[in-house]
Amino acid sequence: MRKANLLIIDDEPAIGQGCAMICKDLGHNPSWCGTATDGRKRLQEGEYDLVLLDIRLPDYDGMELLNEIHQDFPELHVIMMTGFSTVQQTVKAMKKGAFDYLEKPFSTEELSQAVTKALKNVQLRHDNLHLRQQLFQRFEFNNIVGDSPAILPVFEAIKKVAPTDTTVLINGESGTGKELFAGALHARSGRAEKPFIAIDCSAFSTSLLESELFGHVKGAFTGADRDKQGIFEAANGSTLFLDEVANLDLNIQAKLLRVLEYGQYKPVGGRSIKKTDIRIIAASNQDLENKMLDGSFRPDLYYRLNVFPIDLPPLRQRKEDIPKLAYHFLKQFCKKNNKPLDGFSDGALETLINYPWPGNVRQLKNVVERLVIMVDEQLVDSSSLHGHLDARHHEAEDTMPATLAELKAYKQHLLDTQYNPVEKSLLQKALIASSGNISKAAKRVGMQRSNFSTLVKKHNISHS
Structure with missing residues (x-):
C-alpha cells in the first residue's frame, strides 16, 4: 500500500500523538492537531487521504465538522473517534458520511485495522477512477471521428441507451468500429467502473468458447483438471461485448438465451445453476434475419438481442x-x-x-x-x-x-x-x-x- 497522508484531529495529546505514532509505524505520514479550527486550516492547505476525527472538540462539534468535511471534500474518508459511543451516534455519523467508527479506548490493532481498511477503500476508489478515466479517454466520442449525417444518429442512440441495462445489437460491416461504439456504450453506463470485456465469437472453437463463457468443472472434458471460472462469473456486474455473434453454435445460443432471460447458466459439465448480472452488447457483420431464416440462428435469441439495434454505416x-x-x-x-x-x-x-x-x-x-x-x-x-x-x-x-x-x-x-x-x-x-x-x-x-x-x-x- 502506498504511503498515505493522515490528519488526526483530537484534543487529547496522548490520543493524538499515540495515533500518529501507530500510523507512522504503518508506513504513513500522519499529522496531529487539537482543535477544529486548526483541522480546517490544515485541510485547506494540504492534501489528505484519511482523517481521524474526535467527536468532541473544545471549539466545535465533531459531527458538524464531519458534515463540513463531507461537503467540502466528498471523496475524503473519515474515521470518527469517541469515548461516549452510542448506537444512535454511530448511525448518525455513518449517515453524515463517516467511513468507520472507533470507540475509545481502542487498541493498536483496532486502529491499525480501521486505518488499513479505510486506505484500501481509498486506493480502490482511486484505481476505479483511473480505470474509468482510461476507459473514457479510449472510448470518448472525441476519439470516434466523424460528424457526417450518417454517423450522428449513432451518437444520439448511444447517449440514450447507454445509461440503461438494455441489450444492444450493433450491426455493421467488418471494420466499421463496432467494438469502439460498444466501448462508448459501456463508458457511459452505470457499469463503467467494471472492466469492459470483449470476445470475438469467431476466434474460438465451439467447445473452447463455451468453456470461456460459462466456465467448466473439473473432469468436464479431457484436460479439465480443475474448476475454471467463465466470463459470466468473472465479469459479473460488468458489460460483455460479443462480436460476430452470428458464428455462435446453436447449443451456445440456447445457453446465451437463458442468460439473457433469467441471468442463469450452468458451467460445462456442472449440475448447479449459477447466476450472473451482466449487460450484453452483441454485434454482427452478417444479416441475422437471413441466418434466422436458414436455421443457423435461433429466432428467440435474435429477438432477445435485437431489443435496441444500432446500425453502423459503412465508410462509403x-x-x-x-x-x-x-x-x-x-x-x-x-x-x-x-x-x-x-x-x-x-x-x-x-x-x-x-x-x-x-x-x-x-x-x-x-x-x-x-x-x-x-x-x-x-x-x-x-x-x-x-x-x-x-x-x-x-x-x-x-x-x-x-x-x-x-x-x-x-x-x-x-x-x-x-x-x-x-x-x-x-x-x-x-x-x-x-x-x-x-x-x-x-x-x-x-x-x-x-x-x-x-x-x-x-x-x-x-x-x-
Missing part, C-alpha cells in the same frame, strides 16, 4: 468523414513513427473520398499507416497511393458518368489513381539511372529538359 456512406479520419490517423502514425508529414494533396484526398473502402475505417487506418512508413515526400499525393488501393473495387462500382462534369471528374480520378503513379515511377527511374542529373534523365526518356523538370516539381520528386 460517410464520405464527409474520410478527410477527418485520414488526418486523424496521419497524426497518430506520424507521432508513433516520429515522422512528420504535412498532410494530403487535394488529389490524394479526392482519391480517398471516392474509393469505396470495402474494409471500412479499419482499411483506411491501415492504408494511412503504410503511407506514413513508405512516403518519402512531405506531402502524400495521388501517386503515393499507387499500390495501396485496389483498383478492382473502383471498377466494380457503378461509375459510368452521366454528365460532362462527372466525365471530367472520372477522367481526373483515372489520372490520379492510374496514370500519375506510372508517370512518377518513370521519372524516378530515369533520375536514378542518371544519378539525379535532370538533363541526362530528360534525354533518356525523350523529353525536353523544361518539361521533365516541370513534372519533377509536380510530383514532388527529390533529385539531389
Whole structure:
C-alpha cells in the first residue's frame, strides 16, 4: 500500500500523538492537531487521504465538522473517534458520511485495522477512477471521428441507451468500429467502473468458447483438471461485448438465451445453476434475419438481442468523414513513427473520398499507416497511393458518368489513381539511372529538359 497522508484531529495529546505514532509505524505520514479550527486550516492547505476525527472538540462539534468535511471534500474518508459511543451516534455519523467508527479506548490493532481498511477503500476508489478515466479517454466520442449525417444518429442512440441495462445489437460491416461504439456504450453506463470485456465469437472453437463463457468443472472434458471460472462469473456486474455473434453454435445460443432471460447458466459439465448480472452488447457483420431464416440462428435469441439495434454505416456512406479520419490517423502514425508529414494533396484526398473502402475505417487506418512508413515526400499525393488501393473495387462500382462534369471528374480520378503513379515511377527511374542529373534523365526518356523538370516539381520528386 502506498504511503498515505493522515490528519488526526483530537484534543487529547496522548490520543493524538499515540495515533500518529501507530500510523507512522504503518508506513504513513500522519499529522496531529487539537482543535477544529486548526483541522480546517490544515485541510485547506494540504492534501489528505484519511482523517481521524474526535467527536468532541473544545471549539466545535465533531459531527458538524464531519458534515463540513463531507461537503467540502466528498471523496475524503473519515474515521470518527469517541469515548461516549452510542448506537444512535454511530448511525448518525455513518449517515453524515463517516467511513468507520472507533470507540475509545481502542487498541493498536483496532486502529491499525480501521486505518488499513479505510486506505484500501481509498486506493480502490482511486484505481476505479483511473480505470474509468482510461476507459473514457479510449472510448470518448472525441476519439470516434466523424460528424457526417450518417454517423450522428449513432451518437444520439448511444447517449440514450447507454445509461440503461438494455441489450444492444450493433450491426455493421467488418471494420466499421463496432467494438469502439460498444466501448462508448459501456463508458457511459452505470457499469463503467467494471472492466469492459470483449470476445470475438469467431476466434474460438465451439467447445473452447463455451468453456470461456460459462466456465467448466473439473473432469468436464479431457484436460479439465480443475474448476475454471467463465466470463459470466468473472465479469459479473460488468458489460460483455460479443462480436460476430452470428458464428455462435446453436447449443451456445440456447445457453446465451437463458442468460439473457433469467441471468442463469450452468458451467460445462456442472449440475448447479449459477447466476450472473451482466449487460450484453452483441454485434454482427452478417444479416441475422437471413441466418434466422436458414436455421443457423435461433429466432428467440435474435429477438432477445435485437431489443435496441444500432446500425453502423459503412465508410462509403460517410464520405464527409474520410478527410477527418485520414488526418486523424496521419497524426497518430506520424507521432508513433516520429515522422512528420504535412498532410494530403487535394488529389490524394479526392482519391480517398471516392474509393469505396470495402474494409471500412479499419482499411483506411491501415492504408494511412503504410503511407506514413513508405512516403518519402512531405506531402502524400495521388501517386503515393499507387499500390495501396485496389483498383478492382473502383471498377466494380457503378461509375459510368452521366454528365460532362462527372466525365471530367472520372477522367481526373483515372489520372490520379492510374496514370500519375506510372508517370512518377518513370521519372524516378530515369533520375536514378542518371544519378539525379535532370538533363541526362530528360534525354533518356525523350523529353525536353523544361518539361521533365516541370513534372519533377509536380510530383514532388527529390533529385539531389
